[in-house]
Amino acid sequence: MADILIDHVHKRFPIPEGEVVALKDINLDIAQGEFVCLLGPSGCGKSTLLNAIAGFSNPTDGTITVGGKAVTGPGPDRGMVFQEYALFPWMTVAKNIRFGLEIKGMANDAADARVTELLDMLGMREFANRFPKDLSGGMRQRVAIARVLALDSPVLLMDEPFGALDALTRRSLQDELLKIWSRLGKTIVFVTHSIEEAIYLADRIIVLTYRPGTVKSDVRVEMARPRDAASPEFNALKRELSRLVTEEQQRHEAAERAGLTTD
Amino acid sequence: MRRKPWLTALQGAVVPLLLLALWQAASSAGLANAKIMPSPVAVAVRWWAYLAPADPYDPAVGSYLTWIFSGELIHDAIGSLYRVVMGFLVGAVLALPLGLLMGASTKAFRWLNPLVEVLRPIPPIAYIPLSILWFGLGNPPAIFLISLGAFFPVLVNTIAGVRQVDGIYLRAARNLGAGPLTIFRRVMLPAATPYILSGVRIGIGTAFIVVIVSEMIAVNNGLGFRILEAREYFWSDKIIAGMFTIGLLGLAIDSGVTRINTHLLRWHRGLEH
Ligand SMILES: Nc1ncnc2c1ncn2[C@@H]1O[C@H](COP(=O)(O)OP(=O)(O)OP(=O)(O)O)[C@@H](O)[C@H]1O
Ligand SMILES: [Mg+2]
Numbered sequence: 001m002a003d004i005l006i007d008h009v010h011k012r013f014p015i016p017e018g019e020v021v022a023l024k025d026i027n028l029d030i031a032q033g034e035f036v037c038l039l040g041p042s043g044c045g046k047s048t049l050l051n052a053i054a055g056f057s058n059p060t061d062g063t064i065t066v067g068g069k070a071v072t073g074p075g076p077d078r079g080m081v082f083q084e085y086a087l088f089p090w091m092t093v094a095k096n097i098r099f100g101l102e103i104k105g106m107a108n109d110a111a112d113a114r115v116t117e118l119l120d121m122l123g124m125r126e127f128a129n130r131f132p133k134d135l136s137g138g139m140r141q142r143v144a145i146a147r148v149l150a151l152d153s154p155v156l157l158m159d160e161p162f163g164a165l166d167a168l169t170r171r172s173l174q175d176e177l178l179k180i181w182s183r184l185g186k187t188i189v190f191v192t193h194s195i196e197e198a199i200y201l202a203d204r205i206i207v208l209t210y211r212p213g214t215v216k217s218d219v220r221v222e223m224a225r226p227r228d229a230a231s232p233e234f235n236a237l238k239r240e241l242s243r244l245v246t247e248e249q250q251r252h253e254a255a256e257r258a259g260l261t262t263d
Numbered sequence: 264m265r266r267k268p269w270l271t272a273l274q275g276a277v278v279p280l281l282l283l284a285l286w287q288a289a290s291s292a293g294l295a296n297a298k299i300m301p302s303p304v305a306v307a308v309r310w311w312a313y314l315a316p317a318d319p320y321d322p323a324v325g326s327y328l329t330w331i332f333s334g335e336l337i338h339d340a341i342g343s344l345y346r347v348v349m350g351f352l353v354g355a356v357l358a359l360p361l362g363l364l365m366g367a368s369t370k371a372f373r374w375l376n377p378l379v380e381v382l383r384p385i386p387p388i389a390y391i392p393l394s395i396l397w398f399g400l401g402n403p404p405a406i407f408l409i410s411l412g413a414f415f416p417v418l419v420n421t422i423a424g425v426r427q428v429d430g431i432y433l434r435a436a437r438n439l440g441a442g443p444l445t446i447f448r449r450v451m452l453p454a455a456t457p458y459i460l461s462g463v464r465i466g467i468g469t470a471f472i473v474v475i476v477s478e479m480i481a482v483n484n485g486l487g488f489r490i491l492e493a494r495e496y497f498w499s500d501k502i503i504a505g506m507f508t509i510g511l512l513g514l515a516i517d518s519g520v521t522r523i524n525t526h527l528l529r530w531h532r533g534l535e536h
Pocket of ligand 1: 043045
């Protein structure tokens with residue numbers, strides 16, 4: 001059953017010298033409850049594709065359907081988690097989580113109960129009345145995850161959410177995300193630079209090519225979770241993906257040397 | 264180790280006290296003409312006379328509290344403060360919505376900004392002749408001038424505040440299902456408050472300058488009026504007492520505003536002062 005359907009999607013950005021083809025003929029069919037990682041070097045169009053699914057910028061050609069409805073703009077059915085957290089700094093942790101519920105028009109008591117439930121789920125009860133500036137990066141990203149979980153959206157979109165965290169915090173958030181995912185059965189599209197992160201998390205890894213962004217490889221990861229990064233299977237897959245990503249990385253660097261980009 | 268606050272206060276008092284002592288010594292030694300440069304003691308005596316009630320307490324006239332506050336200085340300070348507050352409110356209440364509009368809408372900005380840029384460099388003081396022609400004498404021209412002084416800092420900072428709102432907050436809000444009105448009220452406005460409040464602080468500072476000038480010209484009470492009046496009688500001690508009062512009032516206003524800002528911006532990371 002397809003939850004996210006990406007159908008002949010192209011995205012071109014006009015620039016002074018002509019245009020950048022960020023995405024070219026992307027076709028993907030993501031099942032409900034699937035955990036998909038988009039992998040590729042900088043500038044290959046991962047964020048562009050995620051933003052198109054989120055509805056922040058429409059494809060130049062092609063259509064995206066989520067849950068049977070064509071995407072025309074952003075909406076709470078597709079919760080987005082940003083690398084920069086994007087928490088509202090003027091709201092406390094609890095207010096940040098509550099924001100989407102208030103927009104939905106949820107009754108006060110129900111919203112309070114929901115906020116408490118989420119704070120507990122992510123182990124942040126004692127941070128309820130703190131402002132984001134007083135939290136560590138890992139805590140901030142937990143709040144951002146709680147904020148989109150509050151909406152109960154069936155789809156989570158995550159753009160390098162753990163990219164700015166240290167290795168230990170990163171691993172603990174990855175585990176937490178996997179727990180939430182297996183409990184709530186969300187469909188997750190997760191952008192990352194990190195091959196290891198992709199293998200640790202995903203059911204399926206989509207490797208994109210550098211300019212134009214196309215699907216280079218679509219790999220299923222069959223290993224049981226929790227996955228052991230030291231296992232031979234893990235490392236075999238890592239080698240395989242490294243080879244694919246490195247090819248694209250080299251194309252990126254060649255483009256850079258030719259002065260075609262500053263990505 | 265944290266410094267004790269009283270130690271810091273004590274240290275801050277050393278230089279002013281030293282200067283006062285020097286001033287007093289110079290006056291006592293007869294180095295300055297007392298007519299134009301009175302001694303600190305003379306200023307203090309005059310200050311007290313200016314502050315204290317003129318008549319002895321008489322229960323038939325009014326309550327004790329009204330008597331305590333019946334001194335000329337208190338009346339002047341209240342008059343000046345009233346004009347600052349009213350002028351500032353008029354200016355800020357006009358500037359805030361206009362600034363929000365110009366910040367949020369490129370169209371409104373393109374239409375209105377050239378006019379703002381042309382009017383903004385005209386100092387409020389330059390409006391004095393016109394304000395007297397339009398409003399006569401008394402509070403109205405003063406409040407007009409003060410509101411002009413407050414208007415532009417608040418306007419310019421509000422515009423800048425709205426324009427610098429990080430797009431990521433807008434995207435996050437839209438993703439959470441917020442419509443344009445919610446985004447404006449709950450995202451753009453709070454995100455712009457650090458700028459708006461710094462505009463408010465500058466605006467109040469300008470208002471305080473303009474009130475003194477306008478009282479020298481258009482009003483017959485208030486601290487600005489009083490020190491100009493004192494000059495006509497050659498009361499240099501009263502001039503200096505009035506100046507100190509102006510300084511203290513300005514300090515009180517600014518620290519009050521700073522306190523409110525600190526509270527409103529307690530969420531803000533790069534909070535200065
Ligand atoms: N608004 C834009 N205008 C012009 N070009 C753009 C724009 N947005 C993205 N691009 C280009 O499209 C390509 C894909 O960008 P995108 O941000 O999706 O890459 P990415 O894979 O997310 O990279 P990173 O890993 O650095 O985040 C890049 O080459 C980028 O320069
Ligand atoms: Mg990106």
